[in-house]
Amino acid sequence: MTSVPQHSCSNCSMREICLPMGVGKQDIDRLENLVQNSKIHHQNDVVIRQDDAFHTLYAVKSGMYKSVKLNSDGEEYVVGFHLPGEIIGLDAIYPEVYTSSLIALTNSVLCQLDYEQLVTLSASIAPLQHQLMRLSSKEINTTQAFQSTQTAEQKLASFIHNLAIRNEVRGFSATELHLAMTRQDIANHLGMAAETVSRLLKQFQGRDVLDIKHREMSILDPAGLLLLTGCAHS
Amino acid sequence: MTSVPQHSCSNCSMREICLPMGVGKQDIDRLENLVQNSKIHHQNDVVIRQDDAFHTLYAVKSGMYKSVKLNSDGEEYVVGFHLPGEIIGLDAIYPEVYTSSLIALTNSVLCQLDYEQLVTLSASIAPLQHQLMRLSSKEINTTQAFQSTQTAEQKLASFIHNLAIRNEVRGFSATELHLAMTRQDIANHLGMAAETVSRLLKQFQGRDVLDIKHREMSILDPAGLLLLTGCAHS
DNA sequence: TTGAGCGTTTGATCTAAATCAATTCAAGTG
DNA sequence: CACTTGAATTGATTTAGATCAAACGCTCAA
Numbered sequence: 001m002t003s004v005p006q007h008s009c010s011n012c013s014m015r016e017i018c019l020p021m022g023v024g025k026q027d028i029d030r031l032e033n034l035v036q037n038s039k040i041h042h043q044n045d046v047v048i049r050q051d052d053a054f055h056t057l058y059a060v061k062s063g064m065y066k067s068v069k070l071n072s073d074g075e076e077y078v079v080g081f082h083l084p085g086e087i088i089g090l091d092a093i094y095p096e097v098y099t100s101s102l103i104a105l106t107n108s109v110l111c112q113l114d115y116e117q118l119v120t121l122s123a124s125i126a127p128l129q130h131q132l133m134r135l136s137s138k139e140i141n142t143t144q145a146f147q148s149t150q151t152a153e154q155k156l157a158s159f160i161h162n163l164a165i166r167n168e169v170r171g172f173s174a175t176e177l178h179l180a181m182t183r184q185d186i187a188n189h190l191g192m193a194a195e196t197v198s199r200l201l202k203q204f205q206g207r208d209v210l211d212i213k214h215r216e217m218s219i220l221d222p223a224g225l226l227l228l229t230g231c232a233h234s
Numbered sequence: 235m236t237s238v239p240q241h242s243c244s245n246c247s248m249r250e251i252c253l254p255m256g257v258g259k260q261d262i263d264r265l266e267n268l269v270q271n272s273k274i275h276h277q278n279d280v281v282i283r284q285d286d287a288f289h290t291l292y293a294v295k296s297g298m299y300k301s302v303k304l305n306s307d308g309e310e311y312v313v314g315f316h317l318p319g320e321i322i323g324l325d326a327i328y329p330e331v332y333t334s335s336l337i338a339l340t341n342s343v344l345c346q347l348d349y350e351q352l353v354t355l356s357a358s359i360a361p362l363q364h365q366l367m368r369l370s371s372k373e374i375n376t377t378q379a380f381q382s383t384q385t386a387e388q389k390l391a392s393f394i395h396n397l398a399i400r401n402e403v404r405g406f407s408a409t410e411l412h413l414a415m416t417r418q419d420i421a422n423h424l425g426m427a428a429e430t431v432s433r434l435l436k437q438f439q440g441r442d443v444l445d446i447k448h449r450e451m452s453i454l455d456p457a458g459l460l461l462l463t464g465c466a467h468s
Numbered sequence: 469t470t471g472a473g474c475g476t477t478t479g480a481t482c483t484a485a486a487t488c489a490a491t492t493c494a495a496g497t498g
Numbered sequence: 499c500a501c502t503t504g505a506a507t508t509g510a511t512t513t514a515g516a517t518c519a520a521a522c523g524c525t526c527a528a
Binding site: 469470471472473474475476477478479480481482483485486487488489490491492493494495496497498 | 509513519521528
């Protein structure tokens with residue numbers, strides 16, 4: 001983990017997705033001043049430890065992270081995966097401790113924002129305040145969306161579709177995905193066995209919906225994939 | 235559905251849970267002025283229709299509501315149940331339409347708040363701004379919490395335990411619960427069959443964890459119930 | 469280059485919970 | 499008050515997906 005002094009929201013390719021969205025030129029430097037030095041992480045670096053006191057929100061600048069919750073039985077649960085432009089830690093505001101650990105899945109960079117300072121600043125920058133609420137709202141939706149899907153097939157299809165959309169929104173490919181996480185991580189996240197993920201992926205391949213080699217996935221038939229989701233997602 | 239002109243946050247028994255929490259005496263009337271006339275609803279009244287344009291947040295004053303999402307297949311999904319003091323609509327901020335329909339489960343009352351006005355007001359009342367963020371954060375947690383539970387038994391036990399805690403926080407009984415929703419609603423919400431709910435409740439009764447007659451439930455052994463949850467919840 | 473160690477795949481078996489099918493119960497209505 | 503209707507229970511059967519078990523294939527380090 002290394003510190004990078006230089007950082008800038010105005011030059012960041014994620015500025016239209018992340019917190020700065022809608023913030024005018026005259027205010028963006030006030031936001032930039034608040035962003036702490038970015039941190040570079042490597043695969044398996046633990047960035048946040050569950051139950052640590054919450055003071056800081058994080059924004060993913062590049063790479064990918066996962067959030068993992070450990071329950072009292074010692075069972076792990078993969079809460080989700082975080083792509084560039086996404087804010088991490090919104091769920092920790094209420095309990096004032098982080099509710100899950102954060103782990104880098106690949107070489108990745110995070111921006112740090114002191115939560116108290118951010119809230120104070122947002123009171124005087126309306127677009128920032130709105131974006132903060134929008135991002136919280138979005139997170140509520142994300143978490144709710146998957147609950148409604150029922151079969152393992154629908155869950156996995158929804159997961160892949162969701163990942164593709166998120167990739168596309170970020171200016172990456174909507175059809176060529178690199179899976180930074182293991183099959184076990186996906187399975188755990190979706191509440192199924194890793195074997196089931198493996199078998200379903202093979203089945204999706206057989207139906208020419210997608211092609212997958214190790215961690216590289218091509219979506220051959222996006223419409224077919226959407227059908228597999230049960231159409232529950234947009 | 236009837237309008238009630240009189241309303242007051244300062245006299246409301248939910249003020250320490252709801253939006254006014256932490257707002258000082260000098261500011262609370264500014265919040266009260268923003269609260270629209272409360273609406274009285276009866277069982278099965280549809281308050282919000284999914285996909286309608288979002289402008290208003292709601293706070294439950296009394297009674298109970300459920301949120302229901304209809305997916306493109308025509309399948310229903312019960313997103314959750316809303317108790318007094320809870321804010322409804324935070325998930326609609328991002329998409330700018332309500333993502334589910336809201337239905338009264340019993341005679342109930344809602345307070346209405348114009349979202350834009352609330353955000354504007356919160357910029358000048360720091361405790362209100364904080365509470366808005368806290369409530370959003372809480373909602374993210376709530377939605378995440380159940381995902382980690384696996385078996386039907388754990389899910390149902392968690393659901394009952396969660397309901398009991400929420401009741402207690404509101405100054406109601408932690409052991410005597412009235413279930414305003416049907417078994418089918420509970421089952422749908424937890425992603426299982428109504429028959430499974432019925433069988434599990436009977437099993438919980440057999441183990442003397444709880445006693446249930448129709449819609450009235452007594453939790454006889456709260457510690458035993460917590461054990462059944464897999465201890466994943468606080 | 470070889471071997472160790474994950475991650476992944478594939479196959480066989482088992483089980484929790486769904487589905488199907490009836491019956492019972494409760495509350496409201498003409 | 500009987501009658502209707504929706505909710506809840508109970509039992510029998512089926513099945514999706516878990517678990518168990520084994521083999522395979524990368525990747526990395528010595």
